[in-house]
Amino acid sequence: MIDFFDPTLRNVALGSGVLGVIAGALGCFAVLRRQSLLGDALAHAALPGVCLAFLFGTHMGLDPKQPLLLLGGALVTAWIGTMLVLAMTRTTRIKEDAALGIVLSVFFGAGIVLLTLLQKGGATNQAGLDRFLFGQAASLLPRDIATMAILGGAVLLTLFFYFKDFQVLVFDSAYARSLGLPVRRLEILLTSLIVVAVVVGLQTVGVVLMAALIVAPAAAARQWTDRLGVMVLLASGFGALSGVAGATISATKRRLPTGPTIVLAVSALVLISLLFAPRRGIVWAAFRRVRTRRRVRLENLLKDLWRLGELDSRFDALRAITDLMAVRSALPATMRHARNAGLVAVEGTGIRLTKAGLVRAAAIVRNHRIWELYLSRRLDLADDHLHRDAEEMEHALDSEVMEAIDRALGRPTTDPHGRPIPRGVPA
Numbered sequence: 001m002i003d004f005f006d007p008t009l010r011n012v013a014l015g016s017g018v019l020g021v022i023a024g025a026l027g028c029f030a031v032l033r034r035q036s037l038l039g040d041a042l043a044h045a046a047l048p049g050v051c052l053a054f055l056f057g058t059h060m061g062l063d064p065k066q067p068l069l070l071l072g073g074a075l076v077t078a079w080i081g082t083m084l085v086l087a088m089t090r091t092t093r094i095k096e097d098a099a100l101g102i103v104l105s106v107f108f109g110a111g112i113v114l115l116t117l118l119q120k121g122g123a124t125n126q127a128g129l130d131r132f133l134f135g136q137a138a139s140l141l142p143r144d145i146a147t148m149a150i151l152g153g154a155v156l157l158t159l160f161f162y163f164k165d166f167q168v169l170v171f172d173s174a175y176a177r178s179l180g181l182p183v184r185r186l187e188i189l190l191t192s193l194i195v196v197a198v199v200v201g202l203q204t205v206g207v208v209l210m211a212a213l214i215v216a217p218a219a220a221a222r223q224w225t226d227r228l229g230v231m232v233l234l235a236s237g238f239g240a241l242s243g244v245a246g247a248t249i250s251a252t253k254r255r256l257p258t259g260p261t262i263v264l265a266v267s268a269l270v271l272i273s274l275l276f277a278p279r280r281g282i283v284w285a286a287f288r289r290v291r292t293r294r295r296v297r298l299e300n301l302l303k304d305l306w307r308l309g310e311l312d313s314r315f316d317a318l319r320a321i322t323d324l325m326a327v328r329s330a331l332p333a334t335m336r337h338a339r340n341a342g343l344v345a346v347e348g349t350g351i352r353l354t355k356a357g358l359v360r361a362a363a364i365v366r367n368h369r370i371w372e373l374y375l376s377r378r379l380d381l382a383d384d385h386l387h388r389d390a391e392e393m394e395h396a397l398d399s400e401v402m403e404a405i406d407r408a409l410g411r412p413t414t415d416p417h418g419r420p421i422p423r424g425v426p427a
Helices: 007-032 036-059 067-091 096-120 142-161 163-171 173-178 183-222 228-250 258-276 282-312 321-327 332-340 355-378 383-393 399-408
Strands: 344-347 350-353
Touching (some): 007 142, 007 163, 007 183, 007 258, 036 067, 036 096, 067 096, 067 142, 067 183, 142 163, 142 183, 163 173, 163 183, 282 350, 355 383
16 A cells, blocks of 8 residues: 655655656757767766765765765766767767767776775765665655755756757757857757766666666657657656656565666656557557558559550449459458448459549559659669559659659650550549
């Protein structure tokens, strides 16, 4: 039984939701810039900063577990790691993925060494630093959430003011440079915002899992839209939803870690998006392929009936199904589909075009022959290749495109083989 009035659950859910909004918004830019590994590298680069900040606080007589102190140390080393990646990619032949791998391994190795030395050094307060490895959302306090909200608010406000510049930078940095935008400074600013987002999430999901929270909400949102603004809003919503859901689910079982549960929740959103997003979802794509194949078979059936009609100028005459099968193997299911759509009439062992079928068949044959003529005149394609290519394109080009091609060709009356191009249903 979940106690929604439990202050611990409230703190964890609120902190996880704030983190999801920040990580989702900034993750969009990392994903679109093909820097999905950036969040992973920066999260690992932040670990030595946490340890160094702990040592600094202990040496200066401060509270070494002060969240701002630890996050400040993480921010410094993560930002240094970012600058190293940018420097290596600009001044050496090292590619970005290799630079990210170098920074990730070196900084994470340094962090593990420092963490081990602290644990073996007898310091009384070092226990708990390892929560930055895997996260410990249950330890979030109101002051931690306040810190996350302040840093997150600053990040989102900066993102809002520079959104148009970031948008141009993400999609075409060369164009951004031609507009006079300070591309290098914008890259550093955007990467620095991602650094802040990563640092904010360390205590909640930890170094190991932070990359998932940067990438997954953005990847899920990308399946639903082509607009950056909508993508950022969706990713923020997905991040917040997965954060709150993960925190709530983890509260149902004792010792169920919150960070991994959040990552599983956002992974479920990614899976749902990959399967069911209207334009890119696997399920809908499969449905569209089936529907397209069904339409192509139907249009080929109508086209074949039209061609049989050209032999004796009796376009609506009853044709034996065996004659039709000799032209192309027509499936019984395709005939039933055409009959149910009112395009053909089946009478015994014969089949003929209806008035609606004649109109549709004339348009299909027209598209085919106009496209053959276009390939012959404009692309100088060999005659023996015309039919095959036109057979594919006649089903893909819409009426507006075909009208434009027809107009550009001067509204021809015959195709390259001398066959008439239909301009309507024969009288």
